[in-house]
Amino acid sequence: MSLLLNLAKEAEVEEKIRQMFAGEHINQTENRAVLHVALRAPKDEVITFDGKNVVPDVHQVLEKIKVFSDKVRSGEWVGATGKPLTDVVCIGIGGSFLGPLFVHTALQTEPKSAEAAGNRQLRFLSNVDPVDISLNLDGLQPETTLVVVVSKTFTTAETMLNARTVRSWIISSLGESAVAKHMVAVSTNLKLVGEFGINTDNAFGFWDWVGGRYSVCSAVGVLPLALQYGFENVSQFLQGAWDMDTCFRDAPFDENIPVLLGLITTWNATFLGFSSRAILPYCQALSKLAPHIQQVSMESNGKGVTIEGLPIPYPTGQIDFGEPGTNGQHSFYQLIHQGRVVPCDFIGVIKSQHPVYLKGEMVSNHDELMCNFFAQADALANGKTREELLTEGVSEALVPHKTFTGNRPSSSILLPALTPYTVGQLLSMYEHQVAVQGFILGVNSFDQWGVELGKVLALKVRKQVSKSRTEGGKVTDFNYSTNYLLNRYLQEKEENTETFG
Numbered sequence: 001m002s003l004l005l006n007l008a009k010e011a012e013v014e015e016k017i018r019q020m021f022a023g024e025h026i027n028q029t030e031n032r033a034v035l036h037v038a039l040r041a042p043k044d045e046v047i048t049f050d051g052k053n054v055v056p057d058v059h060q061v062l063e064k065i066k067v068f069s070d071k072v073r074s075g076e077w078v079g080a081t082g083k084p085l086t087d088v089v090c091i092g093i094g095g096s097f098l099g100p101l102f103v104h105t106a107l108q109t110e111p112k113s114a115e116a117a118g119n120r121q122l123r124f125l126s127n128v129d130p131v132d133i134s135l136n137l138d139g140l141q142p143e144t145t146l147v148v149v150v151s152k153t154f155t156t157a158e159t160m161l162n163a164r165t166v167r168s169w170i171i172s173s174l175g176e177s178a179v180a181k182h183m184v185a186v187s188t189n190l191k192l193v194g195e196f197g198i199n200t201d202n203a204f205g206f207w208d209w210v211g212g213r214y215s216v217c218s219a220v221g222v223l224p225l226a227l228q229y230g231f232e233n234v235s236q237f238l239q240g241a242w243d244m245d246t247c248f249r250d251a252p253f254d255e256n257i258p259v260l261l262g263l264i265t266t267w268n269a270t271f272l273g274f275s276s277r278a279i280l281p282y283c284q285a286l287s288k289l290a291p292h293i294q295q296v297s298m299e300s301n302g303k304g305v306t307i308e309g310l311p312i313p314y315p316t317g318q319i320d321f322g323e324p325g326t327n328g329q330h331s332f333y334q335l336i337h338q339g340r341v342v343p344c345d346f347i348g349v350i351k352s353q354h355p356v357y358l359k360g361e362m363v364s365n366h367d368e369l370m371c372n373f374f375a376q377a378d379a380l381a382n383g384k385t386r387e388e389l390l391t392e393g394v395s396e397a398l399v400p401h402k403t404f405t406g407n408r409p410s411s412s413i414l415l416p417a418l419t420p421y422t423v424g425q426l427l428s429m430y431e432h433q434v435a436v437q438g439f440i441l442g443v444n445s446f447d448q449w450g451v452e453l454g455k456v457l458a459l460k461v462r463k464q465v466s467k468s469r470t471e472g473g474k475v476t477d478f479n480y481s482t483n484y485l486l487n488r489y490l491q492e493k494e495e496n497t498e499t500f501g
């Protein structure tokens with residue numbers, strides 16, 4: 001640890017944290033500041049961007065969300081037919097989806113939040129696959145549904161097509177004028193929001209200095225979560241995130257949770273060369289933590305060049321994946337214990353959101369879950385030797401199969417309980433862990449050029465599909481394999497299309 005702490009010094013991590021909180025343009029390739037911490041700063045904090053304190057702007061949007069969500073929840077804001085809007089469908093993808101889904105999943109079983117939600121429903125439509133539309137609109141009525149279109153750029157192809165499709169669903173049932181009451185937006189691009197037909201008075205803005213995958217504490221997450229759980233619960237979530245932000249900003253590195261986790265993750269991935277990391281919450285309510293952190297981490301640190309554009313001669317970010325325990329134990333843990341080395345983050349809670357204790361049982365249901373949490377880290381670290389197996393009377397033939405090498409790294413994170421506050425702490429901890437790792441690797445953790453090429457090629461395919469539909473003829477513009485598959489697809493495609501309106 002002391003060598004890793006020296007490395008943090010050498011890599012000037014302290015200075016980089018300072019630059020981040022000072023609103024310097026550390027996202028150099030996009031010439032942007034990285035100020036998601038300002039989204040959870042209390043009113044009296046001063047965080048400047050290009051000489052201006054941004055905290056009042058943040059609180060202005062928060063106040064707007066509070067007023068709007070209170071109106072919708074109380075039934076003061078009604079739909080086109082005068083009915084309260086009890087159900088919310090958020091349309092967004094990537095950072096405009098995964099973070100809010102993670103927090104929603106963590107809060108929906110938390111007693112105080114669940115009570116505040118009552119019978120309200122919150123759903124997330126992300127995939128452009130029409131099956132996702134059908135699943136998310138199933139059982140909903142347009143007259144009681146509020147749609148929140150969430151897109152930082154308001155240009156993301158999947159989100160915009162889903163938004164147009166759901167707008168047609170509303171219009172076909174309630175008429176064009178219903179859009180004003182039933183559709184709102186979250187974006188940095190208010191011009192495009194207006195052009196889409198959503199009243200910009202009903203749009204909730206954020207800023208270029210918030211990266212998509214770091215936007216859950218902006219209106220991207222706060223609006224849907226406040227609609228579902230009430231503003232007070234969401235404000236506790238923000239306070240929790242800010243608590244960890246201040247630990248990151250102020251604590252000495254040997255007590256700084258995100259810095260320590262960032263160093264350990266870098267050690268495992270880059271120095272020891274372990275190419276993946278498992279995020280394993282022993283808490284069902286954290287089932288969407290891994291998919292969210294997967295984007296935060298892999299889109300941030302999955303880079304091939306340094307911030308200066310030089311090729312990197314060492315492995316950068318790791319493949320992040322995960323599932324709640326104990327489910328994962330019965331799925332992929334075999335490989336983790338005896339196959340490749342996969343550093344693990346175990347996350348447990350001391351108090352369950354729903355304690356159950358069956359009469360006559362030795363331990364509560366949650367204790368049973370947590371016994372596994374404690375056991376796994378030990379099993380990975382210590383393993384089981386040939387000698388131990390022989391003492392237990394295991395046959396020579398089976399000894400190699402039952403041996404565990406041990407010496408497999410893991411970190412254990414124990415929370416007092418899963419509340420809006422600790423969910424905020426957890427989120428911020430991982431966001432900053434990723435930043436520290438990027439600072440040490442020397443990459444830009446805040447751009448994402450690697451997602452562009454696929455988008456451009458999809459556009460080219462889209463043009464081809466529409467050309468061969470209208471003009472006929474075979475596709476020849478791609479490589480042999482793609483041409484063949486695309487022609488086969490177009491030839492055999494038969495669709496019973498459902499249209500709204």
Ligand SMILES: O=P(O)(O)OC[C@H]1O[C@](O)(CO)[C@@H](O)[C@@H]1O
Nearest residue numbers: 094095096151152153156212451
């Ligand atoms: O919020 P937007 O602009 O629709 O973008 C959605 C997501 O797409 C990405 O740009 C990746 O394609 C993410 O970084 C982002 O979170």
